[in-house]
Amino acid sequence: MTQMVPIDTIPDEAVERLLDRAFGCDRHARTAYRLRAGTWAIPGLSFALVEGDALLGSIQCWPVQFDGDDGTVWPLVLIGPVAIVPERQQEGLGRRLMEAALAAATGGPPLTLIGDPEYYGRFFGFDAAATGSWRLPGPVERHRLLARGVNVPAIPGVLGPRRHATAAA
Template sequence: MIQMVPIDTIAGEAVEQLLDRAFGRDRHTRTAYRLRAGTQAIADLSLALVEGHALLGSIQCWPVQLEGDDGSVWPLVLVGPVAIVPERQQEGLGRRLMEAALEAAQGGPPLTLIGDPEYYGRFFDFDAAATALWRLPGPVERRRLLARGTNVPALPGVLAPRRHTSAAA
């Protein structure tokens, strides 16, 4: 039976091995990792799927902020990575993790992610409408920088790690 559990109940090494299998060992060079630098995943929004003793998948959410060129600061939550062991992909496990994280994130800051707009737009209402003027600490395909939620800031600024957060977001 597949169970969803808080990711902090899973050994960190097991999560890292899953991420290596799903995204490759060079994943740390990606812009999303720069956005997470120096922060801790938000425990209430970071989950894992297990079957028996096997880790099947995980989702992590991270505190980030948009530092507006006008001096404003907008707290956001960076969703991802969403990882599923390769042999269990296409079974809806990633979608199950996303739905649980989105439900847990309700009422919190707007969400952002770097991902496939056709998938995340179609199933989870993410889009790039508000993110066109955001700058990131590395390269990104503009169409893949997505956001979701009320009060997504559509203004120029830098997306950066948020180091001071509450437990929920």
């Protein structure tokens, strides 16, 4: 039976092996990794799916912030990576993880992610309407920089790590 558990109950090495399998060993060069540099995943928003002793998938959420060019600062939550072992993809496991993270994030800061706009828009209400003038610490396909939530900043500014975040978000 597949069970959802807090990710902090899973050894870090097991999560890293899963991420390598799902995204490749070169994944650390991606812009999303720069966005979460120096931070820790938010425990209450990060989950794993296990079946017996097997780790099937994980989702991690990270504290980031948007520094507007006008001097305003918004705390945000970066969702991802969402990883599923290759042999169990297309079974709805990623969707279960995403739904758990979104439910846990209700009432918190706006959410952002880098991902497929058709999928994350259709199923979870993310879009790129507010993110067109955001700058990131690396390359990104503009249409894949998505956000959702109340008060998503729709002004020019920089998205980056939020190093002084609490464990809650």
